[in-house]
Amino acid sequence: MRHLALRARAFVLSLPLLLGLAPAASAAPEGTMTWGVHITLASRWLDPAETEGIITPFMVLYALHDALVKPMPAGINTPSLAESFTQSKDGLTYEFVIRKGVKFHNGEPVTAEDVKFSFDRYRGSGAKALKDRVKELQIVDPGRVRFHLKEPWPDFMTFYGTSATGAGWIVPKKYVEHVGDDGFKRSPIGAGPYKFVSFNPGVELVLEAWDGYWRKTPNIKRLVLRSMAEETTRAAALKKGEVDIAYLLSGPVAEDIRRMPGFKLVAPKESPAIFWVDLPDQWDPKSPWHDRRVRLATSHALDRQALNQAETLGFSTPTGSLIPRALEFSKVFPTPAFDVQKAKQLMAEAGYPNGFDAGDFYPWPPYFSMGEALAGYLQSIGIRTKMRIMERATMTAAWRDRKLKNVIIGITGAGGNAATRLEAYVSKGGIYTSGVMPDVEDLFQRQARETDVKKREALLHQIQQILHDRVTQIPIYELAFIWGVHPRVEEPGVNLIRSFAYSAPLEDLKLKRQ
Amino acid sequence: MSRFILGRLLQSIVSLVVVSMVVFVLVRLSGDPIRIMAPPEASEADIALMRNYLGLDRPWPVQYWNFLTRAVQGDFGKSVRFRRPAMELIVERYGATLELGGLAVLIVIAVALPVGVYAAVRRGTVLDYLARGFAALGQAVPPFWLGLLLVLLFGVLLHLVPTSGRGSPLHVILPGITLGWFAVAGLMRLTRSSMLDVLGTEYVKLARIKGLPERQVIWKHAFKNAALPVVTFAALLFVALLNGSIIVETVFNWPGLGLLVIEAVDSRDYPIVQAVVMCLSAMYIGVNLLVDVLYAYLNPKIRYSP
Numbered sequence: 001m002r003h004l005a006l007r008a009r010a011f012v013l014s015l016p017l018l019l020g021l022a023p024a025a026s027a028a029p030e031g032t033m034t035w036g037v038h039i040t041l042a043s044r045w046l047d048p049a050e051t052e053g054i055i056t057p058f059m060v061l062y063a064l065h066d067a068l069v070k071p072m073p074a075g076i077n078t079p080s081l082a083e084s085f086t087q088s089k090d091g092l093t094y095e096f097v098i099r100k101g102v103k104f105h106n107g108e109p110v111t112a113e114d115v116k117f118s119f120d121r122y123r124g125s126g127a128k129a130l131k132d133r134v135k136e137l138q139i140v141d142p143g144r145v146r147f148h149l150k151e152p153w154p155d156f157m158t159f160y161g162t163s164a165t166g167a168g169w170i171v172p173k174k175y176v177e178h179v180g181d182d183g184f185k186r187s188p189i190g191a192g193p194y195k196f197v198s199f200n201p202g203v204e205l206v207l208e209a210w211d212g213y214w215r216k217t218p219n220i221k222r223l224v225l226r227s228m229a230e231e232t233t234r235a236a237a238l239k240k241g242e243v244d245i246a247y248l249l250s251g252p253v254a255e256d257i258r259r260m261p262g263f264k265l266v267a268p269k270e271s272p273a274i275f276w277v278d279l280p281d282q283w284d285p286k287s288p289w290h291d292r293r294v295r296l297a298t299s300h301a302l303d304r305q306a307l308n309q310a311e312t313l314g315f316s317t318p319t320g321s322l323i324p325r326a327l328e329f330s331k332v333f334p335t336p337a338f339d340v341q342k343a344k345q346l347m348a349e350a351g352y353p354n355g356f357d358a359g360d361f362y363p364w365p366p367y368f369s370m371g372e373a374l375a376g377y378l379q380s381i382g383i384r385t386k387m388r389i390m391e392r393a394t395m396t397a398a399w400r401d402r403k404l405k406n407v408i409i410g411i412t413g414a415g416g417n418a419a420t421r422l423e424a425y426v427s428k429g430g431i432y433t434s435g436v437m438p439d440v441e442d443l444f445q446r447q448a449r450e451t452d453v454k455k456r457e458a459l460l461h462q463i464q465q466i467l468h469d470r471v472t473q474i475p476i477y478e479l480a481f482i483w484g485v486h487p488r489v490e491e492p493g494v495n496l497i498r499s500f501a502y503s504a505p506l507e508d509l510k511l512k513r514q
Numbered sequence: 515m516s517r518f519i520l521g522r523l524l525q526s527i528v529s530l531v532v533v534s535m536v537v538f539v540l541v542r543l544s545g546d547p548i549r550i551m552a553p554p555e556a557s558e559a560d561i562a563l564m565r566n567y568l569g570l571d572r573p574w575p576v577q578y579w580n581f582l583t584r585a586v587q588g589d590f591g592k593s594v595r596f597r598r599p600a601m602e603l604i605v606e607r608y609g610a611t612l613e614l615g616g617l618a619v620l621i622v623i624a625v626a627l628p629v630g631v632y633a634a635v636r637r638g639t640v641l642d643y644l645a646r647g648f649a650a651l652g653q654a655v656p657p658f659w660l661g662l663l664l665v666l667l668f669g670v671l672l673h674l675v676p677t678s679g680r681g682s683p684l685h686v687i688l689p690g691i692t693l694g695w696f697a698v699a700g701l702m703r704l705t706r707s708s709m710l711d712v713l714g715t716e717y718v719k720l721a722r723i724k725g726l727p728e729r730q731v732i733w734k735h736a737f738k739n740a741a742l743p744v745v746t747f748a749a750l751l752f753v754a755l756l757n758g759s760i761i762v763e764t765v766f767n768w769p770g771l772g773l774l775v776i777e778a779v780d781s782r783d784y785p786i787v788q789a790v791v792m793c794l795s796a797m798y799i800g801v802n803l804l805v806d807v808l809y810a811y812l813n814p815k816i817r818y819s820p
Contacts, residue, residue, distance in 0.1 A: 040777045043596045185597055201596040201603060202777050203769040228678065228767045229777070236665045236677040237767075391780065397546065 029209035029221035031511045033489070035503070036234035038248035040202045040227050046188045047181070048118070051166025053125030053414050055272070058163050059502040063207050063223060065190035067168040068096050068115065069161035072505060073496050076328070077161040080215075081110055081170055081191060085161075091152030091451045094160075098143045102214045104172045105195045112139040117173035126165035152451045155419060158328070163415035163500070193218045193507040202227055209507075218507040219491075238263070238484045244511070245492055245503060246484040251369070254313055254482050262487030267315045267480040270326035270499040273413030274319065275364070277302075277374070277474035278425075280405055283435030288356045295471040297346035301381045302374065303338040308477050311370050315480030322425075322467055324478045326499035329418035329457050331464040343381045355382015359406035362399075365392040371409055374476075378407070400431050411479065413501065418460045419447060426467065440466055488512050515810065522806050526799045533795040534585065538578050541784040581788070590789035595781050600789035603774060610680055611770035614693060614763070615755045617686050621694035622701055622755075623748060629698075630705025631737055634713060646706075649699035661692040661765040678767035689766040693759055697751055704747055708740040715739075746805055753798045 037059070044050040045057040048065055061067075069085060072078035079085060083099040102110045116137050122130070133153045138146040149156060160168045170191060176184050188196050193215070194207035204226040209218040226243060228234045234246040235253045239260060249257060249265065258265050279295060281287040288294050304318035317325075320333035347353060358378070363371020368389060375385050385407055390398070398404050410432070412421070424430045427444045440463050447459035467473060481501045485492045491510040493503035503509060548565050565571045569580060584590070590600040626649075633645040668688060669677035675684045712718060713736055721731045756771070763772035771790055778786035 040595070040781070042781075043598065182597060200606075200769065201593075201598065202774060226679065226767075229773075230764055230767065232662055233665070233678050233765060233767050236662075236670050237679075239670045240673070240677045242677060242679070394544070394782075 027219070029211075029218050031220050032222040032224060033220050033245070033509060033511060034224040034226060034243045036228040036237050036243040036246040037225050038229065038231070038234065040229065041199070041205050041225060043185045043199070043201060046185050046196070046199065046205075048166040048169030048171060049121050049123055049181075051122075051124035051169070053164075055163055055413055055415060055501050057166065058500070058504075060205065060225070061166065061169055061192070062502070062504045063192055063194040063506050064188055064196060065169045065171070065192045066102075067161070068098075068170065069157070069168055071162055071497050071500060076498070077157050087157075091154070092149050094147040094149075094156060095140070096145050096147075098145070099214060100143065102191060103212055104175070104191045105189045105210055105212075106172065106175060107212075108172055108174065110170055110172075110191050111142045112145045113142070114170050114173045115139075115145045117176070118170045119167055121171070121176070122165075122167040124166050126159050126167065130159050130165065130167055152449075154448075154451050154453070154456055155417070158417050158420065164417075164420060165415075193505070194223055197222075213507060215505075216507050219510045220506075223506065235484060238486055241486060241488070244486045244489050247481070247502070249482045249484050250312055251310065254484065257484040258313070264485050265313070265315070265482055266485055266492060266494045267312075267482045268499055268501060269495050270324070271317070271413070271478045271480055271501075272324050272326045272415060272499050273411060273479040273481065273501075274322065274324045275367075275370075275409060275411045275476040275479055276322060277476065278408040278410040278432075278434070279472075279474070280402070280408065280434035281359075282472065288350070288352055288358070291350045292471055293346045293350040294352065295474065297343040297350070297381055298378060298383065299336045299471060299474045300339045300343040300346070301377045301383075302336075302474070302476065303377065304335055304477055305338070307370065307373055310373065311367070312477075312480045312482060315482050316477040317480070318477045319475050320468065321464065322473050322475050323418045323421055323464060324499075326478075327417050327421060329460040331418075331461045331468075333464075333468050340380060347381055352382065355384060358383050358385045360388045360404075361385035361407045362388050362390060362395060362404055362409060364409045364411050365390060365395060367409070367411075374409065402434065409476075410473075413479070418464065419444075419456075422460070422463060425473075426463070435472075437466070437470075437472075518810050519807055522803055526803045529799050530792075530796060531582075533799075534582060534792060535578070537788050537791045537795075538581055539574075541787055542574070544782065585788075585792060590792070591785035593778075593786050594783045595778070595786075596783075600785040603786065604771065604789055604793055607769060607771050607774045610768060611756055611759055611763070611772065613680075613686060614689055614759055614768055614770055615752060617690035618694035618697065618755045618759075619748065619752045621690055622697045622751060625694075626698045626701035627705055627744070630702040631709055631732065633702070634706045634709035635732060637710065645702065649702045652695040652697075653699040655695075657692050657696055657761050658765050660695065661688065661762060664688045664692060665766070680769055685768075689762050689768050692765070693755055693762045697755060701744065701747060701751065705740070705744050708743055709736060712736045712740040746809075749801055749805055750798075753794075753801050756794060756797065 039056060041060070045060045046064065048061055051057045051061070066081050068080065068082040069077050070080050072080065081099055081102050082096040085094060085096045087094050096115070098110060098112060098115070104110060116139055119137050133149055133151070133156070134147055135150045136148045138148060140146050147156070159165050171184070172189055175189050179187070193210060193213040195210045197206040197208050199205045204224055207223040209221050211217045228237065231249060231253050234243070235249060235257055237243045238246040238257065254265055257263050277298065279289045282289040282295065284290060308314055308316045308318055318335040320335050321330060323330040325332055347355065361371065361375050363374070371387060375387055378385055395404070399408060412424070414421070414424070422444060425432050426440060427433060428436045428441050443459050443463045447456050450456040450459060483492065483494065488511055490512045491508060493506065493509045496508060497504050548561055548570060562571070569577060588601050592598060593600050593603055596603060629645045633642045636642050665677045665688060668674045675687050676682070679685055718731060718736050721735050759770060760772035760776055762768065763770045764776055767773070771794070775787060775790040777783070778790070
């Protein structure tokens with residue numbers, strides 16, 4: 001067995017000390033908190049094994065399930081079902097010690113067998129990347145597991161211990177084997193702060209506080225997540241008090257809520273979601289977009305602050321960076337100035353004093369009003385486009401399959417770090433990459449092998465500097481995800497976990513006493 | 515009569531088969547569902563495996579035959595999004611849509627019949643114009659806008675009814691009115707014109723000459739004869755309202771078939787889309803068949819017409 005030269009790391013934590021929490025006696029949970037959520041709740045989100053590469057499933061996972069390590073108020077890799085984890089000096093082994101006494105909702109203890117089973121069973125986002133690199137998951141004893149990697153992989157904890165994937169979220173082996181995958185989705189059992197009560201597909205999910213949760217007994221007895229696709233319906237339900245929190249409000253609807261006494265609008269201070277203008281034609285030497293001056297002119301033609309005010313009431317953060325501040329290894333660049341004169345001058349220097357026909361313009365669904373505004377900014381310097389509206393899934397698939405040309409409004413809020421973000425949109429193997437720069441690709445490959453954090457950060461910053469200098473993407477703003485909160489909510493759970501889009505940790509939420 | 519029924523039955527089956535072909539082809543033309551189901555970094559091999567598992571790698575005629583033979587047994591496959599049989603989800607949501615459609619039909623009948631009759635009897639008066647204006651407004655105002663106005667007024671400002679969802683009897687009032695108002699106009703105008711036709715007939719004049727009370731002339735003699743096309747229209751209206759509930763269910767977050775199919779279209783959940791379209795089409799065709807048979811029973815001349 002490999003000798004573990006364990007090095008003391010800051011992340012070797014004793015959670016009660018870190019959080020200042022002890023399993024102290026608390027008042028019995030009471031009350032019901034209801035959310036009006038903007039998407040249709042899907043059955044697969046009840047099962048961590050099928051977690052997609054988006055943040056949405058974690059809205060449910062933080063209630064029903066728990067992970068060995070997950071983002072919490074204390075940090076991005078906070079031990080949860082694990083009481084500690086360690087990394088070997090050579091970066092080839094990670095060992096997790098399971099917290100003593102932690103149980104699933106059916107009373108069975110969480111064991112190393114469950115951890116191995118959950119990992120082996122995981123088939124969601126990032127599964128391939130993880131399984132390609134993990135040589136073996138060894139059960140050392142019932143309370144300890146050890147991951148052996150094929151080669152050092154600096155992003156292991158990003159993939160296993162953050163919301164980049166759901167691989168570290170633990171399900172009960174015996175129960176899943178007994179009821180099967182479909183049975184598990186019908187009646188999931190986890191180790192999270194809330195137990196499953198009922199799920200009406202596409203309508204609502206009802207959960208009830210579990211008094212056996214290791215961290216603390218939740219304050220609120222019942223949680224209801226209600227799917228409400230229409231923004232105005234969510235806002236009306238919030239005003240009427242039928243829901244306590246309405247996710248994703250924007251423009252005049254949000255403004256209306258802000259004017260109501262006692263109601264408030266909140267948004268995570270940092271957002272992993274970023275909007276940018278993507279220009280796949282720039283790699284074609286015949287295209288006007290191939291000229292850096294045209295891309296820079298476009299950047300200066302955008303009034304990001306006005307757009308932010310109109311679309312998200314100023315909650316978003318205009319930026320000049322492709323990687324949002326919330327992600328590790330991001331490099332912050334100042335927001336490009338809104339300067340139409342300069343933009344026109346650059347267009348003239350590039351040989352396009354009267355602009356050009358740029359073809360199709362694909363706004364990101366459902367942010368069509370934002371798309372119209374952006375097309376207007378382009379028009380102001382003579383870049384003429386035709387708006388092409390698509391359904392979101394179709395557009396995503398078409399973008400992935402390189403069927404979209406001309407001008408695309410891109411957005412992503414996927415978890416991870418700067419490297420995982422660049423991998424998808426810039427690296428050679430990226431699923432959305434439209435062109436590869438050899439120098440950037442070389443730096444990307446080097447950072448992927450670099451185990452020294454400082455050196456890796458320098459490499460990733462170098463990549464971001466190149467992208468910024470060459471204006472390969474035109475960042476717009478870090479999108480604020482605005483919630484409306486009813487006056488009876490004392491603690492909505494915003495900003496407790498850095499840059500997390502939804503209410504969490506759910507056991508910390510509070511309603512005002514009636 | 516049995517030959518007539520058999521002929522109509524065969525026509526209905528042919529219609530259903532055509533609908534099944536159209537929905538089968540359109541759903542597949544709208545895009546590849548595997549691209550939605552597969553995680554972004556799924557390899558081509560993974561995608562091929564999924565496609566094989568779901569039978570989507572077979573030729574379209576084979577896929578269609580499998581779809582048709584299973585659909586006949588009520589098996590439309592499993593929802594991509596919810597991983598449950600599509601038919602099971604439809605059965606769960608059906609009650610909500612029936613409740614909404616039922617109330618809308620009641621509202622339509624309760625408003626359109628008396629107002630239509632009254633407008634015919636008082637033709638050319640202010641009340642006639644008002645009634646027709648009310649009906650025209652119902653058809654002119656988009657249901658989503660009307661729904662939002664009703665929510666703001668009666669839900670948010672007056673706090674009389676819930677703004678969305680399903681639960682108590684109060685929940686169905688606003689969506690029922692929103693769905694019903696649009697159809698009031700059609701039925702009211704049909705009632706009015708049908709009544710005007712009947713009011714000019716000899717037997718109505720005779721009833722009046724005989725000195726029968728006006729109420730009796732209108733409701734017992736005139737309305738009874740004017741009601742046949744109205745009843746037919748009302749029966750078809752019920753099915754039409756079920757089909758038309760998609761927007762209203764979305765605005766009011768009413769958990770019925772309309773909301774289910776909108777979500778399914780968004781997520782390209784093709785088993786659900788196919789199942790809902792087939793079920794609603796079957797209902798529409800079934801009601802049409804019943805109306806045809808009823809007509810033939812009531813009017814023997816219809817049986818012998820080509």
